Amino acid sequence: MTITPLELNSIIELVTRKTGILPRESHKMGIKNYVEKYLEQNAFTFSSYYSLISTSDLEFSALINESTVNETYFFREEKHFLLLKNKVFPDWIMKNGAKPIRIWSAACSYGEEPYSLALLTELCKINAEIYASDINTRALRNCKNGKFRSASKRMGDGEIFHPLFTGYQQSDGYYIFPEEIRKKINILQLNLAELDKEILMVPKRINIIFIRNVFIYFSLELRAKILKFITDTCLEPGGYIFVSMNEIAQIDSTIMPSNLEKIAENNIFCFHKKN
Numbered sequence: 001m002t003i004t005p006l007e008l009n010s011i012i013e014l015v016t017r018k019t020g021i022l023p024r025e026s027h028k029m030g031i032k033n034y035v036e037k038y039l040e041q042n043a044f045t046f047s048s049y050y051s052l053i054s055t056s057d058l059e060f061s062a063l064i065n066e067s068t069v070n071e072t073y074f075f076r077e078e079k080h081f082l083l084l085k086n087k088v089f090p091d092w093i094m095k096n097g098a099k100p101i102r103i104w105s106a107a108c109s110y111g112e113e114p115y116s117l118a119l120l121t122e123l124c125k126i127n128a129e130i131y132a133s134d135i136n137t138r139a140l141r142n143c144k145n146g147k148f149r150s151a152s153k154r155m156g157d158g159e160i161f162h163p164l165f166t167g168y169q170q171s172d173g174y175y176i177f178p179e180e181i182r183k184k185i186n187i188l189q190l191n192l193a194e195l196d197k198e199i200l201m202v203p204k205r206i207n208i209i210f211i212r213n214v215f216i217y218f219s220l221e222l223r224a225k226i227l228k229f230i231t232d233t234c235l236e237p238g239g240y241i242f243v244s245m246n247e248i249a250q251i252d253s254t255i256m257p258s259n260l261e262k263i264a265e266n267n268i269f270c271f272h273k274k275n
Contacts, residue, residue: 001036001039001040002036003032003035003036003039003046007046007050008028008031008032008035010050011031011035011050011053011063012028012031014050014053014054015031015063015064015067018060018191018193019064019067019135019191019192019193020192020193020217020218020219020222021067021068021193021217021218022217022218022219023067023217024217027067030066030067031063031066031067034063034066035049035063061137064135064136064137065136065137065138065139068134068135068136068139071109072109072110072112072113072152072213073112073151073152073153073154073157073158074112074115074116074148074152074153074154074158074161074162074165075116075157075158075160075161075162076112076113076116076154076157076158076212077157077212077244077245078157078158078159078160078161079245079268080210080212080242080268080270081116081117081120081158081161082160082268083265083266083268083270084117084120084124084208085120085123085124087265088208088240089101089120089121089124089126090124092126092207093124093126098127099127100127100128100129101121101126101127101128101129101207101208102128102129102131102203102205102206102207102208102236103117103121103128103129103130103131103206103207103208103209103210104130104131104132104133104203104206104208104209104210104234105117105130105131105132105133105210106133106190106192106209106210106211106214106230107133107134107192107210107211107212107213107214108132108133108134108139108140108143109134109136109139109143110139110142110143110148110152111132111139111140111142111143111144111146111148111185112148112152113132113210113212114130114131114132114143114185115143115146115148115165115177115181115185116158116161116165117130117210118130118181118184118185119161119164119165119181120161120164121184122164122181123164128184129186130184130185130186131185131186131187131188131203131206132185132186132187132188133187133188133189133190133203134189134190135189135190135191135192137189140187140189143185143187144182144187145182146176146177146178146181146182147174147175147176147177148174148175148176149173149174149175150169150173150174150175152175153165153166153175186203188201188203190202192211192214192218192226193218193222193226195226195229195230195233196229199233202233202234203234204233204234205234205236206234206235206236206239207235207236207238207239207240208239208240208241208242209230209234209235209239209240209241209242210242211226211230211241211242211243212242212243212244212247213244213247215243215247215250215251216244216246216247216250220254220255223250223251223255224254224255227241227251227255227256227257227260228257231257231259231260231273232257232259235273236273237273237274237275238272238273238275239272239273240270240271240272240273241260241270241271241272241273242270242271243270243271245269248262248269251271256271259273259274260272260273260274261274
């Protein structure tokens with residue numbers, strides 16, 4: 001069964017209204033293929049399906065699993081992890097000793113980012129409480145299982161940290177992490193567009209927030225809303241927010257909260273909450 005461009009647009013508008021995500025053209029094709037397959041397999045009319053995803057959280061979640069991008073790898077943008085290793089973590093230990101540092105991977109995808117953070121905290125011998133959240137339930141299941149494809153390792157970026165996880169690679173090429181590493185990561189399903197409605201679940205008193213490669217899918221207004229919320233509600237004074245390198249220019253004075261400042265350490269840009 002084929003859906004019309006108008007029907008596809010109505011699906012896209014629903015996704016954007018509920019999640020803030022602005023799907024790109026390549027993602028729209030994936031959504032179109034998923035919806036058409038669903039209609040064919042379940043003998044649904046389009047109107048019946050639209051009514052279903054408008055009212056059923058379970059079915060809408062299944063659609064979202066097809067609508068979100070989850071392509072990442074271990075120690076992506078390794079300069080961020082080098083900054084943690086060489087400055088942020090040593091400063092924390094010097095000021096706070098064995099007190100756990102609280103880290104939130106706020107768009108964790110399949111989990112390579114929070115596992116990278118867990119491995120780095122072990123290397124640096126720093127106590128840490130790590131939170132990993134995403135809107136995609138399928139990605140979160142993978143994160144909880146701690147099993148990753150060989151493609152989660154990339155040459156050219158993150159390479160300096162490869163020794164931290166290559167020992168977990170199995171004969172079939174997959175990386176599988178044991179329970180002692182998996183249990184370091186607290187997993188949450190959160191919709192970044194509606195954090196104010198999920199305030200009881202949102203991590204608080206966080207010292208480091210990674211929210212990378214997600215602002216590019218949001219409108220300017222939603223970027224401002226999310227940034228203000230996580231800065232005011234989640235981030236401790238003196239804490240850091242990391243976005244991807246290609247998002248830095250999108251976070252300027254027009255959307256940056258007054259209590260947040262952009263800083264650079266050795267040409268590595270991030271954001272710092274003023275004390």
